[in-house]
Amino acid sequence: MANASIIAVGTELLFGQIVNTNAAYISEKLQLLGVNVLYHYTVGDNEGRMRSTLERALAESDIVITSGGLGPTQDDLTKEIIAETMGLPLAMDERALAEIASFFDRIGREMTDNNRKQAMLPVGATVFYNERGTAPGFAACEGGKTVIALPGPPSELAAMFENSVIPFMEDRSDAAIYHRTLRFYGIGESQLETDLAPLIEGQTDPTLATYAKEGECSLRIASKRRTRDEAAAAVGEMERTVKEIAGKYIYSDSNEELYEVVAKAMIEKRLTIAAAESCTGGLFASTLIGYTGISEVFDAGYVTYSNGAKTRELGVPKALIEQFGAVSEEVAKAMAEGARKAAGTDIGIAVTGVAGPDGGTEEKPSGFAWIALADAQGTITRAHLSRDKGREINRRITVLAMLALLRRYVAGQNG
């Protein structure tokens, strides 16, 4: 198994002004390519420290990937130090120059001499042209070692990795890798691991890895075989076994977000919806509206934060709130029914709870909420408790619970 080290270059990283997300991004991709990551390094725009770090990384690893330091200014030293360390001269790459010129054309700005410098690349390197910025990346091979240099801005780096680096590495590999990520709601990571223990223990290929996310978890199934088809078949077979064991918790087999899955299903079945929110304060509507095209089915949201608003906008009887409290099954039910009626939609969904940190009681602590979903046939309700991790996280986890309830409901409907 090949191994790699990653060097992020940029003084702003050492000042803590930005977080190094590139290292995690590249690491995850390399793991999927069957490459083992030994180290992450971060160095500033400093010639001596950059050179000694590159030398150390090259001594230890087969592949070194750098991010950043390919810009047009004097600070940007990555390319020069790589070329020098590998003993490769720099020469003008005419296609890179033309691409940079055309980038400036597109954004309507003048290209400077500094930018011409960006088209000087190590002789013999494989050039990765940049769709989203000016700095080209490249891969240079020498003495059995490969150095891959990528631009620092995460969107430029990710596009170049997907479109150029992965094909470059796959071409040079005698194996093909295929993977799939299943997403789960309603089961914790440790429970999932326990349930899948017979598959995970002693795994060789495909490999299974679980990951915890806020309020949910995921499972990656990966296989490395002679061809992509063989790897895909092995992953597919394992996926079927996993689904037999834990299929009822899976909401996506292609790494989608829960809100995307729900939005797609609602649009497909043409189910219109209105939402009434108290503790989540509009976050449910805002999350669902993150899906482009949701306007076909999402009609209205009511953020009824005050009791007066619950009565006025949704027709929740004042007496009901007084009798059961604003955070109660009865009020959640009345809110969902009121939202559905006010908006004239197929579905009304509602939530009322304690976001925290204040206002919790022993019976209804911070993170507790009642959720209700109303349709023409009636109303279902669920009590939901997030393990209290503060106001923001409670709200996000409560929104996930609403989406999960909605997903199960929509899956049971005929379109």
Added chain:
Amino acid sequence: MANASIIAVGTELLFGQIVNTNAAYISEKLQLLGVNVLYHYTVGDNEGRMRSTLERALAESDIVITSGGLGPTQDDLTKEIIAETMGLPLAMDERALAEIASFFDRIGREMTDNNRKQAMLPVGATVFYNERGTAPGFAACEGGKTVIALPGPPSELAAMFENSVIPFMEDRSDAAIYHRTLRFYGIGESQLETDLAPLIEGQTDPTLATYAKEGECSLRIASKRRTRDEAAAAVGEMERTVKEIAGKYIYSDSNEELYEVVAKAMIEKRLTIAAAESCTGGLFASTLIGYTGISEVFDAGYVTYSNGAKTRELGVPKALIEQFGAVSEEVAKAMAEGARKAAGTDIGIAVTGVAGPDGGTEEKPSGFAWIALADAQGTITRAHLSRDKGREINRRITVLAMLALLRRYVAGQNG
């Protein structure tokens, strides 16, 4: 100036499962303490690589800070390798043991022998007790070098840094540092830098540094003097000069978020509000409701995504939408007035725009929105255009523009 390197320990970082936010957090704090950061390293739970990295970091830096690897399992090697490298034996720290036992009491779980191991600490080290977890941290000094070991979970690390590491480092410094962060809205980072150029150029103490954030920017003024009072006086004087030049763009002189500043001012002046949102889809309400205590003044939010909802909930005349379009000054005005009237609040605020990526025109591109604010006297409107960076960012920047309009309005009101 002292210098430092940071080593993050954990195989999950090299798998890309989690992003190393600790390095950025520690780096920012160290800069404020006047310590220069040379390198970030990440290594897995591997004895040989951890040892060689610690040795390299100690050879180059006065201070080495590690995060992670202090847990109770066999994987966790950080403490043992630090002790061995510095030639310090480990011994049981009775207070650490008592704190770990009391932590397990609090969460109602049994303490295992593994957890006792966490109370074994290098002899002579300054121990940092952990308020949020089981692993104590420590600082060990030997041969003019200091190694500070901190737990990996970011919330444990940050609490320990604030409460223990900063006092530890300030005690050992002959200088005191004071800083303040001013937050700006309505001026870009490069314009702010240009306006403050006479102050920034040739700066020695206080130092000024600008930072760009999404839709806004900030300025940090820091001074290092013999005493904290002297440093605070120097920062105060510089702050007054900055305010003379760019004061009208400052919304906080204590690094608060815009929504917090607005929420506080509205609660103080007892101004009640209702919000009507189209393109932002509930994100304005959800953002404002992030402030604990907002229920005193926030009455209701209307997510009127469809034209029907705008007419039904807010009384926007159907003819107005047909004549001017849903994204128009007239409709924004009618939405704000309608929200205020429906909820019976002092203020109504509204937004209607194009979130993107679809639906934009040359005249009203993605990122364009009309914002309106209504009170008993009348209604003000603003056109707002975010430089289109995608649906999510457009929505967040539009919410900032709404908050900024609200802030100026509230500042002009007598409570």
